[in-house]
Amino acid sequence: MGLFDKFKNAFKKEEVKETKEYEVGLEKTRREFTSKLNLLNMKHTIIDEEYYEELESILISADIGVNTVISFIDKLKHRVKKENITSVNDLKEVIVDEMFIIYVQNEIIVNKINFNDKGPTVILFVGVNGVGKTTSIGKMASKLKNDGKKVLLVAADTFRAGAIEQLHEWGNRIGVDVVSGESADPSSVVFDGVTKAKNEGYDVVLIDTAGRLQNKVNLMNELDKMNKVIGKIIDGAPHETLLVIDATTGQNGISQAKSFKEITNITGIILTKLDGTAKGGIVLAIKESVGIPVKYIGLGEGVEDLKVFDIEKYIYGLFNELGE
Numbered sequence: 001m002g003l004f005d006k007f008k009n010a011f012k013k014e015e016v017k018e019t020k021e022y023e024v025g026l027e028k029t030r031r032e033f034t035s036k037l038n039l040l041n042m043k044h045t046i047i048d049e050e051y052y053e054e055l056e057s058i059l060i061s062a063d064i065g066v067n068t069v070i071s072f073i074d075k076l077k078h079r080v081k082k083e084n085i086t087s088v089n090d091l092k093e094v095i096v097d098e099m100f101i102i103y104v105q106n107e108i109i110v111n112k113i114n115f116n117d118k119g120p121t122v123i124l125f126v127g128v129n130g131v132g133k134t135t136s137i138g139k140m141a142s143k144l145k146n147d148g149k150k151v152l153l154v155a156a157d158t159f160r161a162g163a164i165e166q167l168h169e170w171g172n173r174i175g176v177d178v179v180s181g182e183s184a185d186p187s188s189v190v191f192d193g194v195t196k197a198k199n200e201g202y203d204v205v206l207i208d209t210a211g212r213l214q215n216k217v218n219l220m221n222e223l224d225k226m227n228k229v230i231g232k233i234i235d236g237a238p239h240e241t242l243l244v245i246d247a248t249t250g251q252n253g254i255s256q257a258k259s260f261k262e263i264t265n266i267t268g269i270i271l272t273k274l275d276g277t278a279k280g281g282i283v284l285a286i287k288e289s290v291g292i293p294v295k296y297i298g299l300g301e302g303v304e305d306l307k308v309f310d311i312e313k314y315i316y317g318l319f320n321e322l323g324e
Contacts, residue, residue, distance in 0.1 A: 004201035012311065018307065022317030025299030025307075027051035029280030033062045034321045037095075038251070041088045047080055063250045063279030068288040073099060096319050103311050104285050105205070106229065112308070113295070114239045114267070120152075120197040122206045122230055122237035125270075126223070126260055127244035128211040129160055132272035132298065136244050137206050139306035140168030140296070145176055149203040154193030167208055186210065187225045194233045207238070213259055220263040227264070240267045244296065247274040249280050257290045271309075275299045283314060294297035 023030075036058045044051045052073055059069040079085070079094055115121045123140075127133045134157070141151045153171050155178060157163035164180045171178035179193035182273045190207060197205045209226070212219060230237045245253040253271075260266055274280055276295045283294055294309045 003278075018310075019234040019313050019316060021305075021307065021311040022298055022310075023320065025200070025275040025297075026280050026314070026317040027303075028275070028278040029062060030318055030321060032278040033058065033281070034319060036061075038321070041092070044088050047086065047088060047091060050076065059281065061279075062281035062322050063285060064281035065251065065285035065289060067252065068102065068285050071103060072286075075078070075101070096315060097193075099284065099319075100311065100314055103287050105288075115204075115235065116234070116239050119234055120194070120202050120206065120237075121239050122194060122197075122228075122234060123204065124209060124226070124241040125209050125244060126209050126211065126236045126241060126264065126266070127270075128213055128256055131211070131244045131249075133167045133211060133244040134163060134170070134208055136270050136272060136296070136298065136306060137167065137208055138174065139298075139303055141170065141176050141206055142174040142303050143306065144204050145174060150196045150201065151176045151203040152193060152205045153178040154190060154205060154207040155188045156186040157208045157210045158186050158189065159212060162206060163210075186222060187229045190226050191229050191233070194230050198233055213256065216259065216263055223264045241265055242268050242270050243292070244270045244272060245286070246276040247271045247280065247298075249287075250277075250279050250282060254286055254289050257286055257292065259291055260293065266290075266292050268293055270294075270296040270298070270306075272298035275305075280318060283309075 040054050040058065045142070056069055056073050059072065060066060075098055076094065077123050079098070080091065085091055085094065113121070115124065125133050125137050137153065141153060153176060155164040155167040168178050168180065179189065179196055181189040181192055183189060186209065193207065194205060196205060199276065203323055209223065241264055243257060243260050245256055247253065269286060269292055271283060271294050287293060297307055297309050299305050299307055
């Protein structure tokens with residue numbers, strides 16, 4: 001059985017299409033990353049220090065992150081010695097296996113939304129401007145509506161010019177209601193939105209927030225106030241706080257994740273524009289650096305291109321040509 005046959009056999013029929021979408025979406029990273037790995041394996045017949053140094057450079061160039069890569073190489077050396085691996089071809093499967101371990105870290109990874117079974121589920125979206133936050137909200141709203149949910153959008157980004165109008169455009173496009181207000185106080189808009197959701201039987205509330213990181217104290221106070229307002233109306237809410245990061249920003253995205261983690265309780269990450277970068281290793285770097293799971297990834301510009309993140313499909317999409 002080939003290196004990735006076990007993946008192909010594991011995917012259910014309904015998952016085959018999405019697996020293909022991962023392949024296509026990760027093409028830029030795979031073309032850059034896997035081709036270098038294949039060349040490295042052709043160049044070296046034995047696993048020596050030079051091999052490890054070149055492998056390290058390849059992994060860093062994929063934006064997996066220096067600290068993550070150093071730890072990865074150390075673990076790889078340990079396994080090579082322990083399992084007495086001498087051939088670079090035999091090392092392929094170990095590399096892939098260790099990629100899984102980097103992400104999972106012996107944890108139970110929950111990539112699903114924590115839905116509330118006693119009323120509306122409230123999801124806060126945070127992230128700096130320009131990462132695709134409002135677009136991600138629109139795409140998720142479309143996905144949830146198609147799943148039969150009654151969805152409400154709340155335009156609480158009263159800071160960025162055009163943010164409210166953009167959310168209204170999404171609402172009109174996909175046919176879901178949007179709450180906005182004249183008030184510059186985002187918590188006031190959130191209060192109106194969550195109250196409406198509770199009183200009118202909405203299933204899910206998606207809240208857009210301002211993304212300025214320049215003054216962490218102000219942003220932290222703003223998010224704290226929103227959380228308190230939401231919690232008073234719906235017990236245990238917000239149920240998710242999703243951080244939206246642009247994958248093309250690389251290590252800057254990881255810095256954003258660390259900063260937002262200091263400010264508020266992030267439950268998951270949405271990684272946008274993964275199809276637009278050759279540095280898709282950021283998925284592994286973020287999880288390893290900040291310990292927050294990636295819950296959704298953007299693999300294109302279409303409404304259907306926001307996907308629930310699946311580590312197996314990701315690894316397959318990234319490495320499938322390595323097994324050829």
